[in-house]
Amino acid sequence: MRRVLLFLLALGPALTSMAQTRLRTRGLDTVVTVDSVARGNGDSLGVGRKAVELSFFLKNNTADTQAVFIHCGIVDFIDAWWNGVHTHGGNLYPVQRGRSQAERAFMTAPLRLLPGEKGMVRLRLRQVDPNGGFSGLWLYSTDALNAAWAEEYQENHAYYAFEWIFQGFLVFQLLYVLFQWVLLKRKEYLYYFCYVGVVALYFLSKFESALGLALLFSHFPLLKIYLAKTLLIFPYFLYTCFVQSFLDIPNRYPALNRWIVWIERFLLAYTVFDLALILATFNPRLQATFFTFILLTLFLLSTSFIVYLLRHRETLTWYILTGSFVVGIGNLLGQVFTYIQIYRGIDLGIEYILVFPQVGILLEILCFTAGLGHKNQLAEEEKLRSQERLIEQLRANEVLQNRMQHIRNKIAQDLHDDIGSTLSSISILSDLALNDRDRGLSEIKDSAILLMERMDDIVWSINPRNDSLENLLMRVRHFATTLFEARGIEYDISIQRNIDELRLPMEFRQHVYLILKEAINNLVKYAGASHATIHVGFDAAVMNLSVTDDGRGFDAGSPPEGNGVPGMRRRAELMGADLRIRSSEGGGTSVGLRVALDKSDAVDKSDKHPMPG
Structure with a gap:
């Protein structure tokens, strides 16, 4: 009796003849007065078979x-007729309104006997779901039915407690996942919510019905047939969607x-097909064949x-694989034990088979x-790392802005010094030209040319197309060869290969260029040399x-x-470089500059110490 009420075993339909069925009473x-045997039409109750009819005499003696x-x-389906x-x-x-919890659990058909009323009760039974069947004919009084339900509940309180905990756990999980989805708006939470909801x-x-509830399926019981396999197949679809989003499979495993x-498309198509099949045929056995x-x-x-x-x-x-493994083991145990006990008739002493998939x-x-x-x-953690990277980037941008502002200040200072000093010189020379025209005009010309060269150097150094060290050295080469050839000086210029791999800040490149230019200018103007050598090389540090x-x-x-x-x-000091000038009378001159590459990112300090013109 316990197995029937709790849906723990899928009882096979009774296929023996029901010409005479023993009728048992409790509390009546x-x-x-009731017959001890209900007489039937001789048919057996089976899935998809025609309805079975039973009848028995009943009299109220009170x-x-x-x-x-x-x-x-x-x-x-149980239909009963009593005196019309x-x-x-x-x-x-x-379930009709007003039915008690015991009536819902036992799925009874109620009769109301007036005082002294008697007559024949005619029953018609019909079965469509293979997971059920006829297990005997019982008549209960109200007190006896409630007592039977209380006895059943007490006898199996551990199982009922587990079912309540299980359903409560699912409801709590639904609320938790819904809350997380509202907060995070991630698709895997929505798929997970739907998955738990369908389960x-x-x-x-x-x-x-076994728990005596009247929520959904008690009011629309045919949904138990229409959705029997849909509620098993559709979770697979939601499961794949959840895993797909959880593991970011579209991007990581295309x-x-x-x-x-x-x-997923196949599962959706089969879900629609399964629902259409059961609606068209109302044949759970055919549906189960496809489902297998x-x-x-x-x-x-x-x-x-x-x-x-x-x-x-x-x-x-591993989280996905572990979860899939345990639920697979639970379902496998449930299927094996169901097959052995129900279809092979071997009693393993396991009453609550669905506990295994539920635990899984x-x-x-x-x-x-x-x-x-x-x-x-x-x-x-990734968000924190991103914030740290953003903070570092903001700091780097701030340093860059400070550096750019410094460069602007330095350019403005250079322009002020160069233009101011040169214009002052031109003004003085103009006065001189009033007295000595040839000398004054010549020096005015030289000052104007010098100013143009300095302006050209400044404009060239801030042009983004000249950012590479290779372009700077090409300009130095052009400047040096022009002067050397004009003075008839033999020269040798060597620049190490892959010099373009070096990266120097713009202000460092300007300093290097102006130091080399000054050294070359001094060589041409004052050294009286016949041969000159320019060398540029580098290693990992210098x-x-x-x-x-x-x-x-x-x-x-x-x-x-x-x-x-x-x-x-x-200028060498501003770069943190080492400038060495070696010379002796009659022994030539050597100007050497060593720039430490690990210091090349240092902030130039020329904003505090303006460069002289």
């Missing part, structure tokens, strides 16, 4: 109205994603899917929830530049005249 021995409840097991009054019960009849609906369809898309082949196909595809993911050993993948689902949900939590943690001549030289220990040499030293 002194109040009614002066009070009596309620009698007819219970036949898990029979889909029709009533019904069964698994697939909607909860499936088990509600199985246990709503080859696997193409297969998953086809599987589809389930086998899904098993093979799932195996291939798991093997593919096993090749990519990632933490998130609980563990799967815990794995998926832990996986979502771990993914959220990874997302938060760039070396040198300008050497065989001219008359000078006393390097004496104070320098003019601003040329002090200006070179000042």
Whole structure:
């Protein structure tokens, strides 16, 4: 009796003749008279067969109205006629309002016997769902029915407690996932919410009546037939969508994603086909046949899917694989034990077979929830790293802006110094030209040419097309060869290959260019050399530049005249470079510059110490 009421075993339909069926009563021995045997039409109750009819005599022996409840097991449709009054019960009849929890659980058909009323009760039984059947004919009084329900509930309180916990866990999980989706707006939470929701609906369809509830399937019981396989197939579709989004398969595994898309389309198409099939034929046995082949196909595809993911050993993948494994084991145990006990008739002593897939689902949900939590943690860590990178970028931008502002200030200072000093010179020379016309005009011309050259150097150095060190050295080569050839000086210029691999800030390139230009100018004007050498080389840490001549030289220990040499030293100091000038009278001159590459990103300090013109 317990197995029938709890839907724990899919009882096969009784195929023996029901010409005579024993009728048992509970709580009615002194109040009614009833036949001990219900007589039938001789047919057996089977799935898809015609209805079976039973009849028996019933009499109320009291002066009070009596309620009698007819219970036949898990029979889909029970129709009863009593003295012209029709009533019904069964698994697939909607529960009428006002029915007690015990009536809903036992799926009874109620009779109302007036005082002294007697007559024949005619029953018609019909079965369409193979997961049920006729298990005997029982008549209960109200008190006896409630007592039977209380006894059943007490006897199996552990199981009922588990079912309530299971359903409560699913409801809590639904609320939690919905809350997370509202906060995070990630698709995997929406798919996960739908997946858990469909699983909860499936088990509600199985246990709503057994738990004495009247939520959905008690009011629309045919949904248990129409959606029996849909609620099993559709979770596979939602599962693939969840995994697809959770593991970011479209971006990380595009080859696997193409297969998953086809599987999803197939599952959706089969879901529509399955629903259309049951609506058109109302044949659960035919539906189950198709479902068996589809389930086998899904098993093979799932195996291939798991093997593919096993090749990519990632933490998130293990959450999915672990959840899939435990729910697969639970379903497998449920199917095996059902087959052995129901179809082979071997009693293993296992009463609650659906507990195995339910435990598997609980563990799967815990794995998926832990996986979502771990993914959220990874997302938060990545968010923090992104914020740190953004902060570093903002700092770098601030440094760059400061550097650019410094460059602007330096350019403005250079322009002010060069133009101002040169215009002052031109003004003085103009006065001189009033007295000495030839000398004054010549010096005005030289000052104007010098100013044009300095302006050209500044404009060239800030042009973005001249950012490379290679372009700078090409300009130095052009400047040097022009002067050397004009003075008839033999020269040798060597620049190491791959010099373009070096990266120097713009202000460093300007300093290097002006130091080399000043050294070359001094060589041409004052050295009286016949041969000059310019060398540029570098290694991992230092760039070396040198300008050497065989001219008359000078006393390097004496104070320098003019601003040329002090200006070179000042520019080297601003770069943190080492400038060395070696010379002796009659022994030529060598100017060497060593620029440490690891210091080339240092902020130029010339904004604090303006460069002399």
